[in-house]
Amino acid sequence: MSAATPHILILGAGINGAALARELALNGLDVTVVDTRDAASGTTAYSSRLIHGGLRYLEYGEFSLVRESLAERTRLLRLAPHLVHPLRLFIPVRNRIGGLWTSARRFLRLGARPGAKEVHRGLWTVGLGLWFYDLYARDRSLPRRRAYASGAPEAIRVDAQQFRWLYSYCDAQVTYPERFTLALLEDARQIAERSGRKFRLLTYHRAILEGSLVRIAPVERLGEALDTFAPDVIVNATGPWVDQTLAGLAASSPRLIGGTKGSHFVTWHAGLRERLNGRGLYVEAADGRPVFILPLGQGTLIGTTDIPFDGDPAAAVATPRELEYLLSAVNRLFTDLRLDVADIAMHYCGVRPLPYSGPATPAAVTRRHWLEPGSAGNVPLYSLVGGKLTTCRSLAEQGTATILARLNRQPSADSRERPLPGAENYPADAAALNAEQERIARRLALPIVAIDAVWSLVGARTETILSAGGSDNDLLPGTFIPRRFAEWSIRHEWATTLDDLIERRLMLLFAPELSRACLRELAGLLAAGGRLDPTKIDAAVSATEERLATHFGKRVVV
Numbered sequence: 074m075s076a077a078t079p080h081i082l083i084l085g086a087g088i089n090g091a092a093l094a095r096e097l098a099l100n101g102l103d104v105t106v107v108d109t110r111d112a113a114s115g116t117t118a119y120s121s122r123l124i125h126g127g128l129r130y131l132e133y134g135e136f137s138l139v140r141e142s143l144a145e146r147t148r149l150l151r152l153a154p155h156l157v158h159p160l161r162l163f164i165p166v167r168n169r170i171g172g173l174w175t176s177a178r179r180f181l182r183l184g185a186r187p188g189a190k191e192v193h194r195g196l197w198t199v200g201l202g203l204w205f206y207d208l209y210a211r212d213r214s215l216p217r218r219r220a221y222a223s224g225a226p227e228a229i230r231v232d233a234q235q236f237r238w239l240y241s242y243c244d245a246q247v248t249y250p251e252r253f254t255l256a257l258l259e260d261a262r263q264i265a266e267r268s269g270r271k272f273r274l275l276t277y278h279r280a281i282l283e284g285s286l287v288r289i290a291p292v293e294r295l296g297e298a299l300d301t302f303a304p305d306v307i308v309n310a311t312g313p314w315v316d317q318t319l320a321g322l323a324a325s326s327p328r329l330i331g332g333t334k335g336s337h338f339v340t341w342h343a344g345l346r347e348r349l350n351g352r353g354l355y356v357e358a359a360d361g362r363p364v365f366i367l368p369l370g371q372g373t374l375i376g377t378t379d380i381p382f383d384g385d386p387a388a389a390v391a392t393p394r395e396l397e398y399l400l401s402a403v404n405r406l407f408t409d410l411r412l413d414v415a416d417i418a419m420h421y422c423g424v425r426p427l428p429y430s431g432p433a434t435p436a437a438v439t440r441r442h443w444l445e446p447g448s449a450g451n452v453p454l455y456s457l458v459g460g461k462l463t464t465c466r467s468l469a470e471q472g473t474a475t476i477l478a479r480l481n482r483q484p485s486a487d488s489r490e491r492p493l494p495g496a497e498n499y500p501a502d503a504a505a506l507n508a509e510q511e512r513i514a515r516r517l518a519l520p521i522v523a524i525d526a527v528w529s530l531v532g533a534r535t536e537t538i539l540s541a542g543g544s545d546n547d548l549l550p551g552t553f554i555p556r557r558f559a560e561w562s563i564r565h566e567w568a569t570t571l572d573d574l575i576e577r578r579l580m581l582l583f584a585p586e587l588s589r590a591c592l593r594e595l596a597g598l599l600a601a602g603g604r605l606d607p608t609k610i611d612a613a614v615s616a617t618e619e620r621l622a623t624h625f626g627k628r629v630v631v
């Protein structure tokens with residue numbers, strides 16, 4: 074490795090830190106990523122999981138952001154087809170012209186009229202927005218907008234008394250942004266390996282600035298030093314923690330982030346799932362705020378709220394009041410289904426890393442992103458403000474250009490046409506995908522559902538990974554995940570704890586039948602892999618059960 078190669082330290086291994094690490098690696102730089110917890114354990118894991126243009130942002134005149142997001146949507150559908158899927162959404166509407174005036178006021182930045190009641194957006198308002206959306210997307214691979222009368226066989230059946238029409242349009246869904254983040258990090262690792270550069274990800278570590286040097290220490294033993302080096306640039310990609318991170322680096326800066334919390338819940342309600350049939354809904358809650366009702370694995374995901382939040386983002390949880398609000402948004406639409414609290418299988422809550430903007434209405438705060446320049450000691454520092462899942466790649470490209478300019482270099486590569494690991498030689502259509510999964514199932518003597526489950530995590534790498542050894546062909550209890558996949562993940566995917574495995578590697582957080590037996594088995598695999606003291610298996614299982622209950626409202630099968 075050349076001594077002249079700049080070394081970039083990225084704080085935060087969320088989707089944005091990971092995308093940036095990959096883009097910097099592509100441009101031949103050495104990269105160290107440090108996260109005080111696990112990769113993708115921040116806001117990235119608690120979003121609505123949409124790769125979307127942000128229809129609503131049109132009302133706020135964010136045209137360039139919508140255009141950029143739609144271009145990224147087209148790109149990510151192509152570059153990560155195992156993780157990003159097209160999603161048809163329906164917008165139920167009550168009247169023809171509602172909301173035109175309110176939208177126009179918002180667009181002109183006039184805000185709401187004092188005392189004005191929230192007006193529901195009507196057919197023309199929604200149609201106009203979707204006309205712009207289609208125009209900007211210029212994506213012929215996805216169906217364009219279309220209006221339906223309520224009750225039309227192709228439309229989702231909602232309460233026709235209240236909602237006389239539905240508009241349909243297309244966006245995309247990233248089922249597991251956690252896996253998307255891991256794919257970005259894996260790609261960064263592979264790029265660095267091939268080019269002889271340095272890449273490393275250190276989770277559950279902290280970077281401590283000492284003059285121009287950075288000492289990396291495990292969070293539980295901050296006095297130690299895993300390594301000490303002099304970064305050429307530090308990037309603070311810590312999402313809603315950006316201001317705390319600046320304080321920890323003793324970097325003087327005005328407040329950058331004004332986080333808002335957003336909650337979701339998941340339900341296994343069979344009637345709701347049938348009604349959606351793989352499609353989503355974009356609806357207005359009683360106060361006019363947008364709520365998504367989306368298919369997610371074997372269940373339905375409903376969210377979100379938008380409430381100013383100043384506490385520790387790691388401790389944010391959905392409150393009973395938020396869950397009631399979301400339930401009532403669903404029940405307004407499906408008066409015959411009547412979901413109640415008992416239908417909530419789990420919930421989660423995240424904090425949006427929005428730019429600080431004083432007392433503005435949360436929904437009106439810009440969703441744009443940028444790198445705010447500064448310095449920590451005498452090391453150049455950039456803090457990431459804003460950013461969505463959708464724009465992680467374009468943000469990384471722009472951020473890399475900024476950092477390279479600071480180092481008097483030019484970009485030499487970009488990720489615009491670079492598939493993520495798992496997207497190489499991807500089957501051309503659904504029939505080819507099915508045939509490929511059946512072939513792998515036959516070859517490895519595993520059930521097709523197991524191949525499909527692993528494919529949803531690692532795509533076209535499934536066969537190589539499952540062929541790479543492992544004890545046997547058993548599935549983890551109550552799941553379709555082969556035990557050998559979990560063993561591989563522990564060896565190769567920076568998994569340290571049982572929570573890492575459940576929440577961000579195997580995605581069993583979203584499995585209806587997640588059981589204590591499965592947790593035990595995984596804890597045993599962690600112990601066998603040297604990640605857990607074998608005497609602490611029971612304690613680890615109890616701690617995970619406790620976290621699932623308090624943080625996510627999820628009970629495991631005992």
Ligand SMILES: Cc1cc2nc3c(=O)[nH]c(=O)nc-3n(C[C@H](O)[C@H](O)[C@H](O)COP(=O)(O)OP(=O)(O)OC[C@H]3O[C@@H](n4cnc5c(N)ncnc54)[C@H](O)[C@@H]3O)c2cc1C
Nearest residue numbers: 085087088089109115116117120121123312335461462463
């Ligand atoms: C409710 C909700 C819904 C959303 N829905 C969507 C959507 O549908 N589509 C979309 O595109 N976007 C959506 N977003 C936005 C998107 O999820 C976030 O903008 C994005 O995930 C931010 O990623 P990040 O990498 O910047 O931050 P994070 O994912 O929060 O990552 C920051 C990381 O920094 C680490 N960290 C903290 N402090 C330190 C430190 N001192 N040193 C090192 N590491 C540290 C944390 O552990 C964490 O892993 C939504 C957000 C919310 C809250």
